[in-house]
Amino acid sequence: MSERQAGRRVTIKDVARRAGVSVATVSRVLGVSNYPVAAATRDRVMKVVRELDYVTNAHARSLAGGGTPTVAILMNNITGAAFAHVAKGVEGAATLRGWLSLVGTTGDDPERELALVNAMRQQGVAAVVLLGGAYDRTEYQTRMGRFARSLDAAGSHLVLVGRPPLEGDVPATTVNYDNEAGAYAMASHVLSAGHRRVLVLPGPAGLTTAQGRLKGARRAFDAYGVPFDPGLVRHGSYDYEHGFSAVREVLARGADFTAVLAGTDVVAAGATQALKVTGLRVPDDVSVAGYDDIPLASHVTPQLTTVHVPYEEMGRVALRAVADRRAGDVLAGPGAGRPAEAEHLVLGTHVVVRDSVRPPRPGR
Amino acid sequence: MSERQAGRRVTIKDVARRAGVSVATVSRVLGVSNYPVAAATRDRVMKVVRELDYVTNAHARSLAGGGTPTVAILMNNITGAAFAHVAKGVEGAATLRGWLSLVGTTGDDPERELALVNAMRQQGVAAVVLLGGAYDRTEYQTRMGRFARSLDAAGSHLVLVGRPPLEGDVPATTVNYDNEAGAYAMASHVLSAGHRRVLVLPGPAGLTTAQGRLKGARRAFDAYGVPFDPGLVRHGSYDYEHGFSAVREVLARGADFTAVLAGTDVVAAGATQALKVTGLRVPDDVSVAGYDDIPLASHVTPQLTTVHVPYEEMGRVALRAVADRRAGDVLAGPGAGRPAEAEHLVLGTHVVVRDSVRPPRPGR
DNA sequence: TTGAAAGCGCTACCAT
DNA sequence: ATGGTAGCGCTTTCAA
Secondary structure, eight states: OOOOOTTOOOOHHHHHHHHTSOHHHHHHHHSSSOOOOOHHHHHHHHHHHHHHTOOOOHHHHHHTTOOOOEEEEEESOTTOHHHHHHHHHHHHHHHHTTOEEEEEEOTTOHHHHHHHHHHHHHTTOSEEEEESOOBOOHHHHHHHHHHHHHHHHTTOOEEEESSOOOSSSOOEEEEEEOHHHHHHHHHHHHHHTTOOSEEEEEESTTBHHHHHHHHHHHHHHHHTTOOOOGGGEEEOOSSHHHHHHHHHHHHHTTOOOSEEEESSHHHHHHHHHHHHHTTOOTTTTOEEEOSBOOTHHHHSSSOOBEEEOOHHHHHHHHHHHHHHHHHHHHHHOTTOOOOOOOEEEEEOOEEEOOSSOOOOOTTO | OOOOOTTOOOOHHHHHHHHTSOHHHHHHHHSSSOOOOOHHHHHHHHHHHHHHTOOOOHHHHHHTTOOOOEEEEEESOTTOHHHHHHHHHHHHHHHHTTOEEEEEEOTTOHHHHHHHHHHHHHHTOSEEEEESOOBOOHHHHHHHHHHHHHHHHTTOOEEEESSOOOSSSOOEEEEEEOHHHHHHHHHHHHHHTTOOSEEEEEESTTBHHHHHHHHHHHHHHHHTTOOOOGGGEEEOOSSHHHHHHHHHHHHHTTOOOSEEEESSHHHHHHHHHHHHHTTOOTTTTOEEEOSBOOTHHHHSSSOOBEEEOOHHHHHHHHHHHHHHHHHHHHHHOTTOOOOOOOEEEEEOOEEEOOSSOOOOOTTO
């Protein structure tokens, strides 16, 4: 292994000089296109590349026109299991195609989100994937519209995963799951088991995800002719603590219910724990249903009956969508000015029956 | 919002022309250094920047000398909670300093790991952080030594998080936690509760993490004068399934034990479940101890007594180490050829007492 | 099959 | 305080 001056990167010139060829030739040997180069020359170059442990400068390559396509994945929190699975899907599909992926976290801060989108634009990423539900305000629509157009103008593209499509003619792709249908199916499952008084913990009020889950549940109640009790709906964040405290408070209030429809598996875990410490057994006394089907769902006792959301696949689909789009652009030729089309993909969800839901005990 | 030809990025020249100034001036207005520019000029430039929605090309900037420092975080699996927390720590600390962070996953594949390290070298990242335990073979040492030197030669730096330091004079930084001490403390806690027959599930044989946890447990057994039964040690992967099946099999074999020392919280969750389905109560009949203290530990019932590992802080510390190193380089001046020093940082662990460990029932 | 040279977009140095 | 311009390392015509 040859010693070099620390910090001074080996360049294509060093390789060319040492191999006794021009930089153009080195570039051809290393480049993606299989430009014809004499076998002997190629070998000589490769030998020097190994000796010098040379790697091309991605920035220079990118500037000069080449460059590896890159996707940026932006999420609130990398430690959220559902998001992590989407990221895994995107990353896997990206790697498969030789793409690079960046991950950035916004910490739910619009400022940081903006900064990151701009940073990604600076990097010249092929696409920016934004993960997670959104608070549906007008301001949000405006903001995303701006992102979409901004990215589009720079030859990039915005992909929204897990949020509803943007209104109007915005150049963004949406990958979503049938959130409301999942909630409808889960609620139906609980109602058809015979439950009539059920506590609903949809999630944060105003979050599109929570709204969809609540709406789905409501539709099921209507379908079963079961009156929907607003007193049995508690909004709150998608975390264990909320599940726990919501159940404790409702119980303390003396409210009566035989099942809990939780907004996420984590909330369901919190609810279950609250029930247990109160001396109620799950599912013997009270049933609990989750949503998401993250690994936690099968790691708690009883294992949660929940709604499976194909998070990882959503990630794969999202990447495929941008990759296809890009291939299309290439076919159409540069500057073809393809109209800013918006694509909406929706994946299915389904109930996974495990052990946390059971018919209510007779007399309750 | 002005319409521009799709795909053609706005450049500094466009801004300069429209603002009626030179590109140098625009660069000064937008650059990091606060080079003196007349307020009026600055305003004019900024106005055009906003009008054109201009962002600098990170590749060009990077090539020309400027550029945002970037850390790359490489891990096996983004969905592992422990790793995700380290990544969060790195990311947070990076953002705080205006650094960018990339995340890549290797899927436990050495090929992919190599490809990623090279990709990161191409990107000219300031540091590559490698997460997670390692299989301690000679080949591994060689491999990492190569990575370290390669990165070092390119002015970058290798940081190993959660693995032991490399042997010899290798230019790499290590950030680790006191793995063995944590295991020792956990085992002591269990032994001091009175347990004498305990099932140990250290993790994958050959993984440094698992070796350390086993060694720590062993030392505690010695200290308590409790014979260590090799028949009560089961290696296996760090997942729920292993915890579950290991306990089932040992139980089926008719082996007797009153406590389980699991290699991770996830394994502990699996073990707990196996115990429960066999009709054994936790912790009444059998105690279970975890390791890692990821959120899952407090989401299961009973909440796990476990070893807290400061994952997120390790991430922060790792980033700080490279950032300081870099600042040192700047002070020393370019090409100062600082010796390739290896820094080893170790953070503490401690037992978190919750509900899964209790003295064995009398007579057992 | 190979080489020479013109940029890619930006920063930093040297002038003014 | 501002402008001109030489590179940064690479890819890609255009010539030979």
